[in-house]
Amino acid sequence: xxxxxxxxxxxxxxxxxxxxxxxxxxxxxxxxxxxxxxxxxxxxxxxxxxxxxxxxxxxxxxxxxxxxxxxxxxxxxxxxxxxxxxxxxxxxxxxxxxxxxxxxxxxxxxxxxxxxxxxxxxxxxxxxxxxxxxxxxxxxxxxxxxxxxxxxxxxxxxxxxxxxxxxxxxxxxxxxxx
Numbered sequence: 759x760x761x762x763x764x765x766x767x768x769x770x771x772x773x774x775x776x777x778x779x780x781x782x783x784x785x786x787x788x789x790x791x792x793x794x795x796x797x798x799x800x801x802x803x804x805x806x807x808x809x810x811x812x813x814x815x816x817x818x819x820x821x822x823x824x825x826x827x828x829x830x831x832x833x834x835x836x837x838x839x840x841x842x843x844x845x846x847x848x849x850x851x852x853x854x855x856x857x858x859x860x861x862x863x864x865x866x867x868x869x870x871x872x873x874x875x876x877x878x879x880x881x882x883x884x885x886x887x888x889x890x891x892x893x894x895x896x897x898x899x900x901x902x903x904x905x906x907x908x909x910x911x912x913x914x915x916x917x918x919x920x921x922x923x924x925x926x927x928x929x930x931x932x933x934x935x936x
Contacts (some may be wrong), residue, residue, distance in 0.1 A: 784844050
């Protein structure tokens with residue numbers, strides 16, 4: 759069984775491809791910012807349902823969940839250049855914050871790749887970095903290291919590979935899709 763870090767995981771297309779190919783694998787970490795994609799990932803790959811969210815018994819205090827999601831930078835709004843207001847959501851009575859928290863936990867989410875210091879050791883890293891800024895629709899803003907574009911997140915993978923190399927934990931394979 760191969761161990762996989764699925765970066766820019768979205769809804770888990772790479773994990774689904776491995777599954778369809780019959781590759782025995784274990785996801786050891788995922789990384790994404792899109793809070794709704796994380797919930798979708800957890801539903802598709804980890805069986806997250808409303809019933810599970812309701813019955814789960816080990817939630818920390820709502821403010822702790824908000825702090826945890828903020829620490830991972832989940833839901834960051836790039837258009838407004840500000841973090842999602844998890845504390846506001848925590849004050850609501852609905853089980854919304856629980857949904858996002860549990861999805862983050864069960865999908866082994868490490869959150870914002872630019873905040874991750876080191877990834878768990880894995881045999882395969884997959885990454886489908888945001889391509890918006892290199893497409894016609896994204897006005898071809900580019901993805902150079904210092905461009906500040908979402909496509910430049912590709913360079914975060916290089917940074918984390920250097921960390922893995924320093925720790926003698928380089929993956930055996932890289933799979934980039936764009």
